[in-house]
Amino acid sequence: MARKTVRIAMNGVTGRMGYRQHLVRSLLAIRDEGGLDLGDGDVLWPEPVLVGRREHALKTLADRHGLEHVSTDLDAVLADPSVDVYFDAQVTLAREDAITRAIAAGKHIYTEKPTATSARGALELARLARDRGVKHGVVQDKLFLPGLLKLKRLIDGGFFGRILSVRGEFGYWVFEGDWQPAQRPSWNYRAQDGGGVVLDMFPHWEYILHELFGRVETVQAHVTTHIPRRWDEKGKAYEATADDAAYGIFGLEGGVVAQINSSWAVRVNRDELVEFQVDGTEGSAVAGLRECRVQHRSATPKPVWNPDQPATESFRDQWQPVPDNGEFANGFRAQWELFLRHVALDEPYHWDLLAGARGVQLAELGLRAAAEGRRLDVPELAL
The missing domain is CATH 3.30.360.10 (Dihydrodipicolinate Reductase; domain 2)
Structure with missing residues (x-):
């Protein structure tokens, strides 16, 4: 059995939704069950990298759940070639800029909604992701x-x-x-x-x-x-x-x-x-x-x-x-698993940034x- 690690930069996990639904009830729950079964004996192991502005709050969460990686420097995390996915659960106003930077860094994108504060901005994110060739998904829990x-x-x-x-x-x-x-x-x-x-x-x-x-x-x-x-x-x-x-x-x-x-x-x-x-x-x-x-x-x-x-x-x-x-x-976990399979196996996934733009x-x-x-x-x- 091969274990494949996917490193996920999680921005905004000190908030209620980012912490409870996305970190604890989704990615940590997958880890608690030994990872995501990909078939043929392979298992995908999500490795969260907690990102945010408050270092103390991030370290508290990491210590509570036995996680190793926290950072208050988003650009440094995005520059790390070992990070595969960028996830955003920040306040809405901060989301568009952060996702734009993550796309430019070649990271796959998974994000809460709304993806931007304007339809033009949301559609531009979808275009940027398409042109950069990264996979992208929007939470539609x-x-x-x-x-x-x-x-x-x-x-x-x-x-x-x-x-x-x-x-x-x-x-x-x-x-x-x-x-x-x-x-x-x-x-x-x-x-x-x-x-x-x-x-x-x-x-x-x-x-x-x-x-x-x-x-x-x-x-x-x-x-x-x-x-x-x-x-x-x-x-x-x-x-x-x-x-x-x-x-x-x-x-x-x-x-x-x-x-x-x-x-x-x-x-x-x-x-x-x-x-x-x-x-x-x-x-x-x-x-x-x-x-x-x-x-x-x-x-x-x-x-x-x-x-x-x-x-x-x-x-x-x-x-x-x-x-x-x-x-x-859990609905959040179910969609996370579909997106991770999309990243790892290229399985179909249509809840993308264009779908997110329709909502905005x-x-x-x-x-x-x-x-x-x-x-x-x-x-x-x-x-």
Whole structure:
């Protein structure tokens, strides 16, 4: 058995997502199981190189997990020929420049989204990677969630008949930070720092809609800042200049209509933090992060509208759960494994920087549609 080592520069692992999902639950979990099985007796061994600005924080993480390599000098890491992959989980504003430098250094690229703060910048990254001949991938983790995998199973099996519409609800109340600490970093609420729910969430909605239902062809949106004053990590008040809620309508190829609400100023009254209801001529489904419930045409009850009487039936109980029919891996790890196989074996991989650019494009057009108060076409991107 041959063990092949792939050295991965991981920039931004001191943040919550970079640390928990990408380092611990993905790469370290692969190492804990002896590496990634490539077949024919070969195993791929990921070797993280932790990169960031705070040396003490990096060394603390390295010591905690028995890792050897940390650096605060990104250029030195990129100049190291033994480093194969550059991964970016930094704040959005820092990402485009770092990825540009990594591409120039000939590193394969794997990155969180959004890949840039503008569609032009995101598309340029895809062009640079193509011209440099490096492999590249963008995290599109929600496609690997159990609830959406079950939903895709229904779509592939023809359960819905002709799909008519998709309705999504995402969000929760993010504490203002005055009398309870906020659950999200304060930069998320400052436009000048790359914050905003549209730039954060519309790239997610783009790849979910694109992969499951069809390309997004039009967008219209109402975007607002419901909570204009928040308190940062040090308890200092600041003006929230970024949008914290967006109400979008997306026209998809084939005539499907999608409506998705995204908000950090909403209290949860649903089973999961994100849910999508899909209605079709033959049946409907509601999918969340993990669960999925269905109601077929043949089992659809006959609701009766009577505002003068209390409801006599539980509408939620009229839906049937979709079984797991197998084990679901952590979505971030599942996509990491696919990308590493792409790097090591040249296996197909289509969640690339061009796909990431589509997400940034949709966010940019969503903000413009809201500002102009009209529906905009979403041109198809190409390199």
